[in-house]
Amino acid sequence: MSKWGHKDSPTCDCGHDNQTIHHIVDDCPKGRFNRGIERVHAANNEALEWIRERDIAL
Secondary structure: OHHHOOOOOOOOOOOOOOOOHHHHHHHOOOOOOOOOHHHHHHOOHHHHHHHHHOOOOO
């Protein structure tokens, strides 16, 4: 989000150097989505609920 001017820094809220969607979904200790990026892309109810619950700046 920093490259578009929505955040001052590319650092994730968890402290990781680069907040990417892959980091958020696969690695972020603040709430990774154990079903993987494919399920996020499918936007099923489980994925949509996970997105709503995130307390991170996307």
